[in-house]
Structures are given as C-alpha cells and as structure tokens.
Amino acid sequence: MTSKNDDALEMARRAALDAYDKVDRSTKLMVALAGIAEVALGATLIWLTDFSEPLQRLIFVATATVYVPLVCCIGAIATHAERNSKQVLKALELTRESILEEISERSESAE
Numbered sequence: 001m002t003s004k005n006d007d008a009l010e011m012a013r014r015a016a017l018d019a020y021d022k023v024d025r026s027t028k029l030m031v032a033l034a035g036i037a038e039v040a041l042g043a044t045l046i047w048l049t050d051f052s053e054p055l056q057r058l059i060f061v062a063t064a065t066v067y068v069p070l071v072c073c074i075g076a077i078a079t080h081a082e083r084n085s086k087q088v089l090k091a092l093e094l095t096r097e098s099i100l101e102e103i104s105e106r107s108e109s110a111e
C-alpha cells in the first residue's frame with residue numbers, strides 16, 4: 001500500500017514540477033528577450049544620435065531616462081521570478097516530506 005502511495009505522490013510531484021518548469025522556462029525566455037530588445041534599442045539610439053545637435057541630445061537623454069528604469073525593472077522581474085522559483089520548490093519538498101511522514105505514521109498505526 002505504501003508503494004502505491006509513494007508512486008502516486010511521485011507522479012503528482014513530477015507533474016507539478018514539469019508544469020512549473022515549463023512556466024519558469026518561458027518566464028526566463030521572455031525576460032531574456034526583453035533584455036536583448038532593450039540592449040538593441042539602446043545601441044541603435046546611441047548609434048543614430050548625432051550628439052553635436054542639441055535637440056538630438058535632448059531626445060536621447062529623455063529616452064534614456066525612460067529606458068534605464070525599464071531595464072532595471074526587467075532585472076527586478078528576473079530576480080523576483082528566481083526567488084519565487086526557489087520558494088515553490090521548497091514548498092513542494094516540504095509538502096512531500098510531510099506527506100511521506102503521514103503515510104509512514106498511518107502504516108505504523110495500521111500494523
């Protein structure tokens with residue numbers, strides 16, 4: 001009986017981890033793509049700006065004041081997603097341990 005419970009628990013755990021891993025990979029991919037897009041945009045702006053003209057310098061500074069915090073936010077989102085990943089994995093492990101303890105207690109009391 002414990003074997004069936006262990007197998008069912010392992011299957012549920014594996015399904016949850018697979019689903020979570022898929023979401024985590026897509027989140028990391030989207031953050032990476034957003035970061036690459038921002039770097040490309042910044043490089044393009046620097047390359048195209050004629051810094052000898054005051055109006056273009058002003059537009060560049062205004063654009064930079066918008067995009068620098070945006071890039072910082074992308075980094076914050078990536079950090080937040082990583083921290084949440086660790087918390088979910090820890091919660092799954094704690095849940096697994098408590099379920100295994102409960103199963104062993106039930107099997108001991110049944111004997």
